[in-house]
Amino acid sequence: MTDLLDVFDLRHGAARVAVVGVAKNAGKTTTLCALLDALDRAGSPPPGLLSVGVDGERHDAFSGAAKPAIQVHAGTICATAEQAVGRSTARLDLLEDTGITTPMGRLFLARVHLPGELLLAGVRHRADLHHLTARMHALGASRILIDGAFDRLIAAEPTLTDGVLLATGAVAGSTPQEVARCTRDLVDRMRLPAATPALVARLPRDPEHRILVLHDEGTTPLEAETLLRPLPQLAHLLRQHRPDAIIVPGALTPRGADHLLAAGLRHTPLVLPDATHALLRPGDLRRLSRRGIELTVQRTIRVLGLSLNPVAPGGVHLESTPLAHALQEALPDLPILDVRTGLHLPPTA
Amino acid sequence: MLDEHTARQVDLASLRRAPLPRSPAGQRLRDTAAPFAPDRHTQAHQRVEHLRALENALLDDPALEPALEPVLQQLGDPRPALDALLDPGPPSEATLFAINALLRAQLEVRHALRNCPTLLRLAPEHDGRAWLDLLHAGATHSWRFRLRDEHHPDLAHARNQLRNASRARVDALTALRDDIETDYAARVSAQRQIALPDGDPRVDQALDDPRLERLHASRWEHLFSLVPPPETRDLEREEDVARTRLAAVEARVRLLLADPLRRHHGDLEKALAFTAGLDLDLALVQLRRRWDGCWPSFGDQLRIRDGRLPAVEQRLSTQGIRIQPVSLTLPPGTTLLVGPNMGGKTQTLTLAATLQWLGQMAWPTPAAQVELRPVDRIAWVGGTTGSLRSGLSRFGAEMDALAQALRQPGTALLLLDEPGSATNPAEGAALARAIADHLHHSPHTTLLATHFPRLRSDQPLPTLRVAGLDALEADDLRALVARHGREEALQRIMDFTLLPERGDGAGHDALRIAAAFDLPDDLLRRAAELLDDENPR
Structure with a gap:
């Protein structure tokens, strides 16, 4: 019998796991529920549970489609809001007023004392997520599960999580090959390579929120703090020095990539904090790559595996087995599991 | 006290967030605090004295601050709960949780302050113990309120x-x-x-x-x-029936608990004002230490000794540069500020506005000494952001802002950033001169930054001059810019000291600074020749 904890090697490692989806309705909540069920059946200590964005609703806020409820067991520590407490069937003991406000009222940390369905309240800011995970650990949660928002990779940030489960499925394409291609693009984006140790050693100890150019004579900070505007200073610097790397402390957007290319940058690694800061489309990555600009990160994201959902709202239904094989061909190093049926393909590479 | 344009110039949003109360209740108090008006300078002085007393109490008793911090961290934000309590229906469990935390925090704060009678006398009359007994059904008080602990059959x-x-x-x-x-x-x-x-x-x-x-x-x-x-x-x-029944019983119990609390709503408000107020005060004392600043005093002019802009200081420190503090005195009337471009004139205006606002809030100021004359408003005239927003030309926006500042009653601190510089030089200089003269005989305090040479020589007005660039060849300056970036290079060689005006001519700083911007050499040489022709040495 397939056990999710074994498939994704979660029995011992990865104290903080994020579930993110390739798109909305990719099966994040189903995966999260399967994870909670597996932990409960394995007799693991109750986890901490929090959400990025809004989750736990019974119906999709956009499409109105029914969503699986999050079933929580006694002892689970969760982040939920004042109004969500009244709408959950699970009975909760409030532990802390976090001071964070959400559209559903103030956000509380609470412990489940009678099991049932839970409405989570989403957190939007990175700093709040860090604060909540730290408080959950302090309150005794040895493992923390983060339900990621459908369109943001923030939950995958490596300072926040030890590993990411990616929910994918029929929502990402109308054929298994299309789903596999879309999933591989996202996984490639999440698994940007680490900057070389030699470059990391040259990074400032106290990170500045400025773009830094590492070159043969030292480090020059750019006056621009973001890549939102053209970079004449970089163009000037490139005429004088051959840069060893550009350190970008914030987000790299398609427009930022345009400005780097327009300044004449080529054959230089860009170092981002982590892959969640690379907000690029596959085409942008290819444009940078053609000029010899390699995207690297200070902290890498560990993708634990793929959770498969062959059903999408609107009646699209792909067969689980061919979908799993298409994904295995595209991403042979990742385990794949359909949490609904238990179909499991181990990594082959 | 500040219009939108001035607030943006001094980055008021960041200044407001400088003190860091631990609780959302303290943060709410910080965000709604207002400057003391001139007719309330006695209260402002008392407020400063209270903060000094708190700082002294923290010095006298090193255990006090570590005792208060965790208590205030747990205070949360009882404001929405106190408002919700006024609704007639059963309050939510979260509301009772927040009120319990408030009462518990008040009790803990009183205990921590037991050896500080001057601070303790500000506490409300009721210590809230009776209501904590009620919320905990006579059992041990806890930070956490749990409805399921209530002894209701x-x-x-x-x-x-x-x-x-x-x-x-x-x-x-x-x-x-x-x-x-x-x-x-x-x-x-x-x-x-x-x-x-x-x-x-x-x-x-x-x-x-x-x-x-x-x-x-x-x-x-x-x-x-x-x-x-x-x-x-x-x-x-x-299960559904049992869940509905439990919800009904819980609502009844919450209503029972809420009734006596509602009757003492005023005392709960006092408890919130006391605990959140202490949280803000502690944050202000810590801000004074963090800034290595001073408490303001109140007098008849703005006097700043070794003032610094915290945002600039922090930015420079990340580049390994120590900020150069600035001292100035602004009596009522007009003071002129002259000096080279990028010599910190606009930052000096910002410093004056920032320290005046902080002082009138009775908050600490990042300076060795600040004495201020309370004013009704601070107004900034000049700069480009106002014109971009208003849709007027820069000159139009400037005149509009000046007219508004002069129309309003009361006294103001006026910061004029190169008035008249956005129109033709002859008319601009005449306007600037007339403005300086007019404001010199008004009740306002004005700091007017300008490059017009006639304004400096003809007006018998107090004048401050930025010392300017160190002697440096253009090539050396370019090398510094290439090594450190333009801003950092200029920071390293600019002397920001404000000196009484020496009347020694226009100088060459503008041309030397232009060299840092990578202009062609022949263009810069030609400009220097033209300058020498017009101002023979």
Whole structure:
């Protein structure tokens, strides 16, 4: 019998796991529920549970489609809001007023004392997520599960999580090959390579929120703090020095990539904090790559595996087995599991 | 006190967030605090004295600050709870949780301040112990309010009914799941489904099994859903009834607890003002230490000794540069500020506005000494952001802002950033001169930055001059810019000291600074020749 904890090697490692989806309705909540069920059946200590964005609703806020409820067991520590407490069937003991406000009222940390369905309240800011995970650990949660928002990779940030489960499925394409291609693009984006140790050693100890150019004579900070505007200073610097790397402390957007290319940058690694800061489309990555600009990160994201959902709202239904094989061909190093049926393909590479 | 344009120039939003109270209640108080008006300077002085007393108390008793910090961290934000308590219906458990935290914080703060009678006398008359007894049903007070701890017979009964109904249903479903897993050697998913491969003999068994219902079949697999036994439907209904009953009992208990609290709503407000106020005060004392600043005093002019802009200081420190503090005195009337471009004139205007605002808030100021004359408003005239927003030209926006500043009653600190510089030089200089003269005889305090040379020589006005660039050849300056970036290079060689005007001519700083911007050499040489022609040495 397939056990999710074994498939994704979660029995011992990865104290903080994020579930993110390739798109909305990719099966994040189903995966999260399967994870909670597996932990409960394995007799693991109750986890901490929090959400990025809004989750736990019974119906999709956009499409109105029914969503699986999050079933929580006694002892689970969760982040939920004042109004969500009244709408959950699970009975909760409030532990802390976090001071964070959400559209559903103030956000509380609470412990489940009678099991049932839970409405989570989403957190939007990175700093709040860090604060909540730290408080959950302090309150005794040895493992923390983060339900990621459908369109943001923030939950995958490596300072926040030890590993990411990616929910994918029929929502990402109308054929298994299309789903596999879309999933591989996202996984490639999440698994940007680490900057070389030699470059990391040259990074400032106290990170500045400025773009830094590492070159043969030292480090020059750019006056621009973001890549939102053209970079004449970089163009000037490139005429004088051959840069060893550009350190970008914030987000790299398609427009930022345009400005780097327009300044004449080529054959230089860009170092981002982590892959969640690379907000690029596959085409942008290819444009940078053609000029010899390699995207690297200070902290890498560990993708634990793929959770498969062959059903999408609107009646699209792909067969689980061919979908799993298409994904295995595209991403042979990742385990794949359909949490609904238990179909499991181990990594082959 | 500040219009939108001025607030943006001094980055008021960041200044407001400089003190860091631990609790959202303290942060709310910080965000709504307002400067003391000139006719309330006595209260402003008393407020500063209170903060000094707190700082001294923290120095006298090193254990006080570590004792207060964790208490204030747990205060939370009782404001919405106090507002919700005024609604006639049963309050939510979160509301009672927040009020419990407030009462507990008040008690802990009183205990921490037991050796500081001057601070303790600000505490409300009621210590809230009786209401804590009420919320904890006479048991030990805790930071956490839990409704299920209340000793109400109906509550315990309703909760047990729900627990039993829920357990019976879950047990029935778990038994079904375990039986299916044993019978089919397949894992039942969290959605209570099993999948069997096509062609597997168990598929036929499952099709005949009333405990399973086929959802989907393909040439790869058959997906079955577990059919709950009929008795679980009854158990589900029982559970729903028990849940509704428990919710009703809980609402009754919450209402019982809320009634006495509502009667003492005023005392709860006082408890919030006391604890959140202490949180803000502690944050202000810590801000003074963080800035290595001073408490403001109040007099008849703005006098700043070794003032610094915190944002600039922080930015420079990341580049390994120590900020150069600035000292100035602004008596009522007009003071001129002259000096080279990028010599910190605009930052000096910002410094004056920033320290005036902080001082009138009775907040600490990043300086060695600040004495200020309270004013009704601070107004900034000049710069480009106002014109971009108003849709006027820069000159139009400048004149509009000046007219508005002069129309309003009361006294103002006026910061004029190169008035008249956005129109033709002859008219601009005449306007600037007339403005300086007019404001010199007004009740306002004005700092007017300018490059017009005639304004400096003809007006008998107090004048401050930025010392300017160190002697440096253009090539050396370019090398510095290439090494450190333009801003950092200029920071390293600019002397920002404000000196009484020496009247020694226009100087060459503008041309030397232009060299840092990578202009062609022949252009810069030609500009220097033209300057020498017009101002023979």
